[in-house]
Amino acid sequence: MATVTLSAVGKTYAGGVDAVRDVNVDIKDGEFVVLVGPSGCGKSTLLRMVAGLETVTHGEIRIGDRVVNTLDPADRDIAMVFQNYALYPHMSVRDNMAYGLKNRRTPKDEITRRVDEAARMLELAPYLDRKPRALSGGQRQRVAMGRAIVRQPSAFLFDEPLSNLDAKLRVSMRGEIRRLQKRLGTTSLYVTHDQLEAMTLADRLIVLRDGAVEQIGAPLDVYRRPASSFVAAFIGSPAMSLLDARVADGRVWVGEHAVAPATVPAGEVTLGLRAEDLRIAADGALPMRVDYVEELGAQRIIHGFVEGQQIAVTETGADSLPSDLRLAVDPGALHLFDVATGRRMDEAAAQPARELA
Amino acid sequence: MQRVKPLDHLVLILGALFMGLPVIVALMSSTHSAVEIHSNGLYLTPGGDGGQTYEKVLTARGGFTGDVTGLLMLGNSLIMGLGFAVGKIVLSMTAAYALVYFRFRFATILFWAIFTTLLLPLEVRIMPSYQVMATLGLLNSYTGLIVPLLASATGTFFFRQFFKSVPDELLEAARIDGAGPWKFFIDVLVPLSKTMMAAIFIIMFIYGWNQYLWPLIMTTDESFYTLMRGIKSILQVWVGSQIPDYNEAFALAVLAMIPPVIVVVVFQRMFIKGLTESDK
Ligand SMILES: Nc1ncnc2c1ncn2[C@@H]1O[C@H](COP(=O)(O)OP(=O)(O)O)[C@@H](O)[C@H]1O
Ligand SMILES: [Mg+2]
Numbered sequence: 001m002a003t004v005t006l007s008a009v010g011k012t013y014a015g016g017v018d019a020v021r022d023v024n025v026d027i028k029d030g031e032f033v034v035l036v037g038p039s040g041c042g043k044s045t046l047l048r049m050v051a052g053l054e055t056v057t058h059g060e061i062r063i064g065d066r067v068v069n070t071l072d073p074a075d076r077d078i079a080m081v082f083q084n085y086a087l088y089p090h091m092s093v094r095d096n097m098a099y100g101l102k103n104r105r106t107p108k109d110e111i112t113r114r115v116d117e118a119a120r121m122l123e124l125a126p127y128l129d130r131k132p133r134a135l136s137g138g139q140r141q142r143v144a145m146g147r148a149i150v151r152q153p154s155a156f157l158f159d160e161p162l163s164n165l166d167a168k169l170r171v172s173m174r175g176e177i178r179r180l181q182k183r184l185g186t187t188s189l190y191v192t193h194d195q196l197e198a199m200t201l202a203d204r205l206i207v208l209r210d211g212a213v214e215q216i217g218a219p220l221d222v223y224r225r226p227a228s229s230f231v232a233a234f235i236g237s238p239a240m241s242l243l244d245a246r247v248a249d250g251r252v253w254v255g256e257h258a259v260a261p262a263t264v265p266a267g268e269v270t271l272g273l274r275a276e277d278l279r280i281a282a283d284g285a286l287p288m289r290v291d292y293v294e295e296l297g298a299q300r301i302i303h304g305f306v307e308g309q310q311i312a313v314t315e316t317g318a319d320s321l322p323s324d325l326r327l328a329v330d331p332g333a334l335h336l337f338d339v340a341t342g343r344r345m346d347e348a349a350a351q352p353a354r355e356l357a
Numbered sequence: 358m359q360r361v362k363p364l365d366h367l368v369l370i371l372g373a374l375f376m377g378l379p380v381i382v383a384l385m386s387s388t389h390s391a392v393e394i395h396s397n398g399l400y401l402t403p404g405g406d407g408g409q410t411y412e413k414v415l416t417a418r419g420g421f422t423g424d425v426t427g428l429l430m431l432g433n434s435l436i437m438g439l440g441f442a443v444g445k446i447v448l449s450m451t452a453a454y455a456l457v458y459f460r461f462r463f464a465t466i467l468f469w470a471i472f473t474t475l476l477l478p479l480e481v482r483i484m485p486s487y488q489v490m491a492t493l494g495l496l497n498s499y500t501g502l503i504v505p506l507l508a509s510a511t512g513t514f515f516f517r518q519f520f521k522s523v524p525d526e527l528l529e530a531a532r533i534d535g536a537g538p539w540k541f542f543i544d545v546l547v548p549l550s551k552t553m554m555a556a557i558f559i560i561m562f563i564y565g566w567n568q569y570l571w572p573l574i575m576t577t578d579e580s581f582y583t584l585m586r587g588i589k590s591i592l593q594v595w596v597g598s599q600i601p602d603y604n605e606a607f608a609l610a611v612l613a614m615i616p617p618v619i620v621v622v623v624f625q626r627m628f629i630k631g632l633t634e635s636d637k
Contacts, residue, residue, distance in 0.1 A: 053529050074535035086526035090548040099544070100534035147534075 002064035002077075002154035002187055003029050004050065010058030011045050012209075016070040019045040021211045023059070025202075027155075029187045032178070036198035037208035038234070044159055046208070050189060051157050052076050063154055074103075079148035083160040085140045087132040087147075093119075094128040097146045110148075121180065125215045139209040147179070149184065156181070158190040162197065176198060195235050199223065200280050202261050227344050229337040233273045240335065241311040245271035252334060255307035259285050260331040264345045272335030275301060275314040283325035288313070293321065380614070387411075387607035394603040406604065414608045415478060425582050427609065434566055434583045441565025442558045449512030449557070450550065454542055456513070458528070459518040468517065475510030479571060487574055497578040506571060512557050519553050520546065555628040562620045566613075569599040584613040 004027040011020040021044040025032050029243055035043045048054040050061055052073035061068050068076045079100075087096050093159040094115055103112045119125045122142045132140055140162060148156055161177070162170045181188050192198050198205055199219045207222065207230075215227035226232035226254040245254045247269055252262045254271065262269075286306050296302040302313045302321065313327060336345040385400045388407035394400070399477045415427040455461075456468050479486075486505045495501030523546070531541045569585045576582075582590075 051529075051533065053532065073529070074531045078533070080530070080533050082530065084524060084526055086524065086530040088530075088545055097625045099531075099536070103535035103540065147530075299497065304487075 003027060003060040003062075003157075004155055004187055004189065006046075006050075006059065007062075008059035008239075009046070009049065009061060011042070011049060012053065012057045012201050019211050020049070023206075023213055025213070025216060027187055027189065030187055031289060032181050032188045032190065032201060032203045033189045033206060034192060034202035034204070035194055035208060036195055036202075036234075037214075040192055041208045042211035043193070043208055045211075047080075047157050047159055048191060049192045050076075050155075051078055051080050068169040077154040078157055079151045079153040079155075079246050080157040080159065081141075081144045081148050081161045082327075085144045085164075087140060087143055088188045089132055092129050093124060093132060093135070093143050093146075095345040096132065096143055097150050100147065100151050114150040115146075118149045120147070122146050137165050138173060141165065141173060142176075142344070145180070149180070154187065156186050156188040156190075158188065160192055161190075162192075163194075170197070177201065181255075194255070196237060199235065205235075206235065213229060225344070226272070226335065229270050229272060229342040232335055232337070236274065238275050238312040238314070240272045240274050243271045243273065243306065243309045243311065244339075245269050252336070254309075256287060257307070259329050260334055262336065262346070263332065264336055268339045269345065270337040270339055270342070272337060273311065273329065274333065274335075275312045277330055277333035278311075279319075279328045279330075280313065280315060280325050280327060281328035284313075284328035286327040286329065288325045288327050289320055290323050290325060380611075383607045384611050387604050387611055388588045389604060391394075391600050391602050391604050394628060395600045407619065410604045410608050411612075414605050414612065425579050426586070427584075427587070427612065429580065430582050430584045430609075431612065431616075433581055434585070434613070435497055436567055437502060437572070437583060438562040438566035438616065438620075440499065440504065441568075442562040444507040445509040445512050446554055446557055449509045450516050450547075450554075452513045452515035453520055454546065456517055458538070458541075470506075471631050472510045472514060475508060475513075479506065483570065483574065493542045497576050497581060499581075501575050502568075502572055502581065503565075506565075506568075509561070512561065515553060515557060516550065519550060523549060552628055554625040559621055559624045559628070563617050566617055584609060588613065 001331065006023050006025045006027075009023045010018070014019050023046060025033070026306075035046060037043055042203045045054060050063075052068065052071060052075075052162075056069045063126060065075055066202050070072050072226050088099065089332070091099065097115045097118060098111050101114065105113075115128070116125070119128055121332050122145060124139065124142055124146055127135060127139060127143075132143065135143065140166075144161070149261060158177075165173060169338060172355060174197060177190075190201060192201075202219050204216060204350070205219050205222050206216050215222055215231045217225075217227075222235055226240070229242055233242060245252050245259070245268075247253070247262050247264055247266050250261055250263075251267075252259045252269070252271055259271070288302075288306050288311060290302060291306040292303050294303070299314050299316045300318075302315065302325075303312075306327070311327075313325075336342065338345055382399050382401060385403055386394055387410060388408045389400050389404035393404065398509060415431075417426065419425050449496075452471070457469050489503045490496060490505060492503075495504075527545060528541060531545055536544060568583070569589070572581065572583050573586060588606050588609045591602050591609065
């Protein structure tokens, strides 16, 4: 168990690509932190620097109270789970899990004890003598996790461990990872491009964009108060609708329609609206032209246009819809972003219309 | 199910005959006496002198020194074949490992340099190689017979391509598991390469087994005679009215075929097993 501290960490690849820039994070002991961002934003690079698989160009990485910048991966007391499992194909499940311990000259009976314990925890006991190729994807991923667990490291590092699994398995493995991490209390850094996975797993989220931290916070805080229009559009499904708007006379306007009062200075703004914060109402402020509807069963997502700009609304009704609607907006549910920088403008906390399920 | 087509079978049968007949002729003829062969030509039916001929070929002492037996030649050929196969595998695996996993400058250029020079056949560099071995005093030694031919462009190339296809994550997982370069090689790469090793073993064993020119030049001592030289020297005894010992040459040829066949059968099984089992 340990803290992981990144101070001004950066990575410039040969060829001058700034893959990671000035990342500062304090990961607390036992905390589950998820690095999330679109493909190519530098998540893997950052994780691999913590693992010691990639050199650190700038800044300092500490695990516990040791600076690990120049330590070998094996000496950092971490364990890593890879997207493609990276199991040794010629070794049995047991040997796969035991290999790292053997290299550390752990006593034989201790190895057996730990492997058996991990196998029990992960329900892998019946497969201990099989080779990885005789296992399903989900089982392979569990072996990869077993290999990490038996090491009893200071920190777990995960690089998109569920991306190769089918959707259903992904959901159940997600739960399993969370449960295990809580039970073991091991500090974890988890990389994913899937915002839903990030939301459900994380104690804290780090949203990365082009190698720089866009926002750090608890999932619900990030969801409710996205620090930028980028985060707003990235976190949450359906994505938050972002409309070109303007503030004048103490109100937010979309085209000729006054949406709600605003306290920010007058001028152009980007208005963010969560789909669940919009209501269909005859006296609503915004006219919407319906484009298409996604039925999800419990609710449906109505996609359409307001003043020619895309917008999405969720509602639970099942009636057929007219082609033109009016939308009402809860005044507390506005997100206003600077047009130029994309940063959040209002300081008042936006009140969610509904708690996240 | 595919329908059985007569034409396919005809082609296969013809092919099998084409490949198999010479072997059968050699085997059958080796059981007749030299005189019979000389007067009647080659045989497709077994004769009565087989046991005697094979015994003579294996144990009778021949050569100028009178010390060379078939068994000795068989032993020498085996040493050549095994030495080649094992030596080439070890050398080309370690070379490929260095080329793929150690980041040193010019690795690619170096690889192609090795590759192009070694593409030249032995015959081209046979004089300098001989010169080097002579200077080192390695004429008439197994070292001299085997070592100069060990560097293998083919083997290095195959292992290089194979190592490149091993996912990087495997190396990274091993690094996190505390395996250094040596342990990674022995614990992970070598077991994964079994299939490749079997394939290269087959090729290189036969290459070594069939060496003729190099042993001919390198060794003057008859105790280094190989089967290939033995066969040749039997047929060279064409002095006066003496009939060459055709039957013995055929018997030696048949004997010379057996070890490569065993190697192919054994290692092919390993090879196919490896192909169906391995996934990286
Ligand atoms: N070995 C490398 N050399 C040069 N550039 C790299 C290397 N690895 C990754 N990159 C670049 O760094 C950026 C971040 O990559 P990565 O960390 O893999 O992103 P992510 O995991 O978030 O998808 C990408 O633009 C990628 O092209
Ligand atoms: Mg990645």
